[in-house]
Amino acid sequence: MNSLDAVNFQSLNMVRDELVATIEDSARNLEIFVNDGEDSDSLQNCINGIRQIVGILRLIQFRGACTLAEELLLTATDISPGNSGPAFEKTIEVISNTFFVLTRYLEYIQQVERKVPVLLIPQINELRKLRSEPAVSECFFFQLDLSATPDLPAIEPLATNGEPFTTVIRRLRHMYQIGLLGLVREKQVKNSLALMRRAMIRIQRVSAPRPLTQLWWYSNLLLDAMMTENMALLESRKLLFGRIDRVLRQVVSSGESALEATPPRALVKELIYLIALSGKKTDEMSRVLSAYGINDFAYNDKDLGSERDALNGPSAHTVMSLAKVLQTELTQTKKVLEAAAQSESQRIDDLDEFIGNLHKIAEILSIVGLVSPSNILKDEIKRIQLWKLQEDGPSSADLTDVANTLLYLDSAVSALEHAKLSDEKLAEANRVAQQEIIASSELSEAGKIVIEECEAGLSLTKRALSSFADSNYDTGHIRNIAKTLNTVRGGMIMLKKEKAAALLARCVDFVDTVLMDQDPPVALKEMLETFADAIVSIEYYLDSASNSLKMDESVLKLAEESLDALGLAIEGEA
Known part of the structure; x- marks a missing residue:
């Protein structure tokens, strides 16, 4: 496993001046060609210069920079004299920027004496996009042996209470898609990730111990790492989670038999790479990484973010x-x-x-x-x-x-x-x-404080419910959550969020009449899961608050559906 170029800075120092001069000369020839679209000689000189750049980088074995130069050469050779229009202008813009990135990369790696070719992947994909070639993944330079895999963790199967498998998967996929939509739009990012992870955990419980469960397990670990480590929301990562949704769609379409399929190797490789990149250390993650021979990683996502900014600046x-x-x-x-x-x-x-x-x-x-x-x-x-x-x-x-x-x-x-x-x-x-x-009025600031307090109250409620479940339903752990939820409800009334306040009132009723009952129902475990879905949905609703305190009212539909399932619909809307 290796995602770093072999260190060969002495060779770079020997050829750097000639290399940079060639890059600058090629960029000047491109500029001359753009100013005079019929000057084919300038275009050919630019292409010849790029060929020389590729040869030098191959010679000193700078794999990342060489790959970028090769993509640049392929893109430049597609240009023809006399071209014009938006597509032509975009091509010239990307090629010009590539010259800049290549020069900055060589300067930067000499400064830090460290080569991380993954930094060049966004620019490589920009060039490939111009030629309608598929994008390369973040783990393109990452070598991994997928022959050895860790054993699946022991996990309690999800009780479906007779609900058809397809119905359960479709509902959980819907939950995942809501979170994915928020992630793609980069709104409510933390809670979007939490919603996706919740769906993955429950899908993992439905699927275990069949082969495809491995994909949900790794997805769960990555979503957890992205939340806690604040990993960057790059376009490639959004696309990764979209590809996982397509696998879910296949499961919905084909039924339980689809769970016997082996997870796509490309998805597994990318998930493992990002888990290692997160830098998060848990026993479960360490066990997974150790199984693939990854005991240490040379950098983490935060390091890459800083280096990416330095490279582009x-x-x-x-x-x-x-x-x-x-x-x-x-x-x-x-x-x-x-x-x-x-x-x-x-x-x-x-x-x-x-x-x-x-x-x-x-x-x-x-x-x-x-x-x-x-x-x-x-x-x-x-x-x-x-x-x-x-x-x-x-x-x-x-x-x-x-x-x-x-x-x-x-x-x-x-x-x-x-x-x-x-x-x-x-x-x-x-x-x-x-x-x-951002100029916020005092009223807006006060509203933000109310929302923060409400979110803290819901977090406290979730922790109490978790302790309640872990303690075999010891009501001592949830004695105060009705009061906490009423406090949150008061906050919603202050902000004039009547629908949310009404849902929280029904949540309080559930706590008082069901959870605190000394003779709990037989299906309490699944009822508790459904109730937690309602709490998570309301938390997601709060997190959707904008600077003007507007919230996404459609999110409350999830909470309402969960309470409907518990027989706690809002009066007048049942």
Whole structure:
């Protein structure tokens, strides 16, 4: 198992200058061709340069960079003189960006003395997409022997109470799909993952101990890792979970016989890779990874995220130079603004020049990675342009607002320099900027606090229900959850979420009349599972809250269906 190139930096050092010169020369030839679409010689020189790049990378055995260069060569040879249109422009854009990524990759790996070819996969797939070739998976450079597999864990079968297998699988697949939809849209990510995992666990219980259970088991482990380790939601990972849904569709279509199939090897390999990449350590995950000979992994998802940002961003030298330019431009702009504020007319002598300088600052901010501050300044420029229409010039309040924006930008650039351009600090500067953009009223902030408290109450309820089930239904563990749920219900009433409040009232009734009953029903275990589905659905509903406190009311349908199954429909809607 190995996903890293063999270290061969001495060879790279020997050829780096020639390699970078060839990349830059090929990029210039491409630019000449674009400016004069009939110049076939420039295009051919560009292609010849790429061939030379491929040869050098093969010679020094840089597998990841070589694969990217090979894809670049295939894409460039598809270009013909005289082409035009959106597709042609997109091809040129991707090829130009590939030259940049290739140069940055070589610079970056020399800085850190570590080669991780997986960083190049997004750009490789961009090139393949142009040629309508299938995308390569994240584990493309990952070698794994799938001949040895761990034994399936012992798991209690799911009691279906006579419900047909197809009906159970279809319902659980529906639960998985709701979570998958939220994941694809990147909304309610944590609870979307939790919903998908809950479905996988129950499907695993229905399937065990048949061969396809292995796929649900690994999916469950990965979903758990993605939640707890905050793994990045890359497009390839969304597609992976979509492919798992297609396997579920086959099970729904073919019935129980489909569970005897061996899990697709490509899916297993990708799941194992991502489980190892997560960096999470549990006994179950360690047992799985050990079975495949993975005892240690050279990096984790967080490391890759930082390195991916560094690769796609400008070089350290470029950022440092631009940061110094920014400081100079901001200082001059603040002096102009200060002079205007101290004058009687409060006018800026050359407003067009002032606006032009602000545009320049906004562009530089974007280049160095401070996208949010750049967007803030662009919005401010739109307001400043209206000063041309004001006969009396800008008011003191207008000047103060611009001054505050410039002070904020100055602090963002200072943070950039103070951080010495580390990825973590760049990200921090952007997060601060994003927080500054969001203007929330006091009422909105109070509403968010209410939602947080309600979510905490539901989390406490889930833990209590789990302890209740584990203790053979000792009611001491759930003595206070009716009070907790009533508190959550009060929060929903405060936020004017009547439907959610009504569902929570029925949840309280279930606790009081069923769970706290000294003579519980025979089917209590499955009833408890269904009740937990309702609680999870309400939690998912809370997590859907936007900044304006709007929530996805359709999610409550899941909670209502669960309570219907328990005989606890909302009055008037049964």
